[in-house]
Amino acid sequence: MALGFLPAGAYEEAASRGNLLVAICDGSYAGHLLFGGSYPSLKVFQLYVSESLRRCGIGTALVSGLVNLANHHGYLSITANVAEDLAANAFWERAGFVLLRSKPGGASRNRIINVRVRELDTPTLFKTSSTTLPELGIVPNYSVQLPVYVLDLNVFWDVVQRRPRREFAAQVLAAAFDNLIKVLVTQEFINELERTSKVANDPALEFALQLPVLPLPPIPVSDTLVCEIASILFPERVANGKVSAHDRSDLIHLATAIHHEASGFVTSENALVKKRDLIYEKFGVDVLHVKDLATGIVSCRRDTPVFQTFLSGETVRIWNLIPGPSDYVEGFIAKLSPNEATRQELMSLRTRRNQKSLIVTSDEEIVSLAFWDGNAGLSNRVNLRLLTDGEHPAAEAALDCLFDQVARDASAIAPVVLSLTTRTGDVTTTKVALSHGFEKQGGEQLHTCFNKICVGRPISPSSFKRLGTALQLCSGIRFPDMLPEFRSVHQKITFYDVSGRERSLELASLEKYLSPTLLLCPNRPGVIAPIQRVFADDLFGTSRQLSLLPSKEAVMSSERVYFSAARNRVVLQEGRILIFYESGKDNGRSAAIAAARVLATEVVEKRSVSSTLLRKGVLEESQIAELSSTEQIAVTRFDNILVFSDPVPLAMLRELECVDGANLVTARTLSANRVTALLEAAFNES
Numbered sequence: 001m002a003l004g005f006l007p008a009g010a011y012e013e014a015a016s017r018g019n020l021l022v023a024i025c026d027g028s029y030a031g032h033l034l035f036g037g038s039y040p041s042l043k044v045f046q047l048y049v050s051e052s053l054r055r056c057g058i059g060t061a062l063v064s065g066l067v068n069l070a071n072h073h074g075y076l077s078i079t080a081n082v083a084e085d086l087a088a089n090a091f092w093e094r095a096g097f098v099l100l101r102s103k104p105g106g107a108s109r110n111r112i113i114n115v116r117v118r119e120l121d122t123p124t125l126f127k128t129s130s131t132t133l134p135e136l137g138i139v140p141n142y143s144v145q146l147p148v149y150v151l152d153l154n155v156f157w158d159v160v161q162r163r164p165r166r167e168f169a170a171q172v173l174a175a176a177f178d179n180l181i182k183v184l185v186t187q188e189f190i191n192e193l194e195r196t197s198k199v200a201n202d203p204a205l206e207f208a209l210q211l212p213v214l215p216l217p218p219i220p221v222s223d224t225l226v227c228e229i230a231s232i233l234f235p236e237r238v239a240n241g242k243v244s245a246h247d248r249s250d251l252i253h254l255a256t257a258i259h260h261e262a263s264g265f266v267t268s269e270n271a272l273v274k275k276r277d278l279i280y281e282k283f284g285v286d287v288l289h290v291k292d293l294a295t296g297i298v299s300c301r302r303d304t305p306v307f308q309t310f311l312s313g314e315t316v317r318i319w320n321l322i323p324g325p326s327d328y329v330e331g332f333i334a335k336l337s338p339n340e341a342t343r344q345e346l347m348s349l350r351t352r353r354n355q356k357s358l359i360v361t362s363d364e365e366i367v368s369l370a371f372w373d374g375n376a377g378l379s380n381r382v383n384l385r386l387l388t389d390g391e392h393p394a395a396e397a398a399l400d401c402l403f404d405q406v407a408r409d410a411s412a413i414a415p416v417v418l419s420l421t422t423r424t425g426d427v428t429t430t431k432v433a434l435s436h437g438f439e440k441q442g443g444e445q446l447h448t449c450f451n452k453i454c455v456g457r458p459i460s461p462s463s464f465k466r467l468g469t470a471l472q473l474c475s476g477i478r479f480p481d482m483l484p485e486f487r488s489v490h491q492k493i494t495f496y497d498v499s500g501r502e503r504s505l506e507l508a509s510l511e512k513y514l515s516p517t518l519l520l521c522p523n524r525p526g527v528i529a530p531i532q533r534v535f536a537d538d539l540f541g542t543s544r545q546l547s548l549l550p551s552k553e554a555v556m557s558s559e560r561v562y563f564s565a566a567r568n569r570v571v572l573q574e575g576r577i578l579i580f581y582e583s584g585k586d587n588g589r590s591a592a593i594a595a596a597r598v599l600a601t602e603v604v605e606k607r608s609v610s611s612t613l614l615r616k617g618v619l620e621e622s623q624i625a626e627l628s629s630t631e632q633i634a635v636t637r638f639d640n641i642l643v644f645s646d647p648v649p650l651a652m653l654r655e656l657e658c659v660d661g662a663n664l665v666t667a668r669t670l671s672a673n674r675v676t677a678l679l680e681a682a683f684n685e686s
């Protein structure tokens with residue numbers, strides 16, 4: 001039997017491959033559904049129901065059968081192309097297939113084809129894990145739109161009296177004027193100024209009165225908080241009954257910030273900052289030195305690094321999108337957004353204040369656009385909006401790079417929950433998002449939402465408790481107070497979701513969910529390996545000068561490859577922390593510049609290195625041939641890359657006993673304690 005444009009042989013071939021569902025009614029043929037495609041998306045090629053049996057639910061039953069089959073095998077979506085002028089669009093709409101986009105059909109009939117997609121019960125990245133509850137169960141904190149910081153009185157005087165710290169205080173106030181953060185003072189702040197003011201129409205007081213004011217908590221609440229804070233800050237004075245009126249005023253400032261659940265309390269009082277961990281753990285409000293907040297604000301305002309590379313014969317560029325009208329960009333948005341409201345929303349993001357954005361182009365075509373909050377890291381939640389042409393050959397590579405770049409930018413200051421919104425049915429984005437540790441959270445008909453935790457720094461035994469508190473506040477997930485001893489990357493790590501249920505994940509899976517990060521468990525060994533400056537620049541994008549030449553393709557990939565002598569297989573073992581040391585050769589920095597996680601190391605023949613491995617590394621075949629005197633090399637795959645903003649110089653590496661007096665010319669093991677000390681130095685955690 002032949003139906004439509006397909007010959008009879010097509011059905012026999014589809015049936016032999018298991019790609020044909022047939023409906024039988026009273027022992028007779030009633031209809032069929034022909035499908036195909038490749039993982040992770042199935043495609044409907046033909047749906048047919050006998051005319052006499054239409055409107056009996058047979059078509060719906062066939063589609064349901066395909067959905068069940070696809071779910072069972074872990075597919076992410078099903079696509080159906082339907083001519084725009086056909087009444088069948090209503091059927092596919094009822095079956096849950098939303099309009100993803102429209103495209104021209106064949107020239108002979110001059111039709112417009114609606115591409116319709118139904119998303120399935122998306123598996124998580126670790127669906128095959130033996131754990132019964134693989135998801136983290138992230139519940140983002142949506143309570144604060146702009147991060148709210150309460151100023152201590154000493155920060156105010158830094159500006160008014162032009163103290164040495166006035167530059168930092170001025171940066172904080174400027175960020176508030178730019179709507180990057182919200183800055184407030186407390187009623188006690190105003191009361192204290194009024195008590196100490198010595199002149200009529202005091203300009204300092206008049207200036208302070210222009211700032212938004214947080215009211216005092218109810219007296220019973222205030223008194224309780226003041227007592228609890230005093231026991232942390234001034235335990236000796238509390239014990240001796242010597243808490244002064246000035247001390248009590250300081251305590252009321254902080255108690256007000258805690259009561260109103262501010263993001264942070266900004267001060268220049270070092271004694272207060274020293275107790276920040278205890279205050280944060282107990283009350284969930286961070287006490288920040290004004291210099292630290294100003295440094296974070298400067299970091300927020302930095303543009304994301306840009307670069308270009310060759311991919312499949314085309315020049316792929318990643319660059320910051322310039323605000324303002326652009327027919328080029330608006331045409332891309334219109335092409336991929338059939339809904340008018342969605343188009344207008346995306347176009348408005350281009351002109352929104354304090355909005356960061358990246359655009360990926362391949363030659364003259366746009367592949368992807370990404371928009372996210374400009375105050376990333378100052379707030380515990382970052383919104384990411386993404387639009388990608390999933391059919392472009394460079395789409396997966398572009399998304400892999402974008403997720404990597406945005407996660408690093410968003411968590412550069414502090415851990416955050418990254419909330420992604422993308423088009424429903426965008427299977428390419430879904431596939432890559434899951435591989436980066438995003439969890440699907442549902443969404444509306446036109447949009448699908450995902451959440452991911454980004455830590456942005458290593459988690460050491462000394463920082464585990466503090467970072468655990470931060471993660472609980474931003475995501476609802478609670479971890480134990482101590483990192484467990486390292487046994488392997490496959491050992492289970494226990495945690496608790498927002499409902500208090502105990503869950504567990506393999507260490508390797510947990511690091512992916514929290515990436516970019518490295519869990520520095522006690523006894524987890526590391527390796528320090530040398531790399532020349534020219535290769536480090538290509539592998540990590542760490543060049544101190546902007547190059548006009550294309551980078552290697554590896555810099556776009558979240559998983560990369562390090563080639564070395566075959567003997568290094570012994571030390572470059574799965575799960576170890578890999579530290580890259582840039583040698584001093586050819587104006588190198590003689591410093592540790594980055595860390596990563598070893599996924600696997602294998603020894604291969606030099607002549608058999610695949611093109612895939614070459615693309616994820618930065619050596620040419622001729623350079624690999626010269627790498628060692630043997631015919632074999634070690635190929636190390638690594639991910640979870642943390643590039644050091646402050647490289648650790650050779651002198652400090654020697655002080656930490658990470659290198660000895662000899663030059664570092666080959667990979668060598670590091671104890672867990674030395675790895676931790678090195679990374680704490682790189683991230684100022686010591």
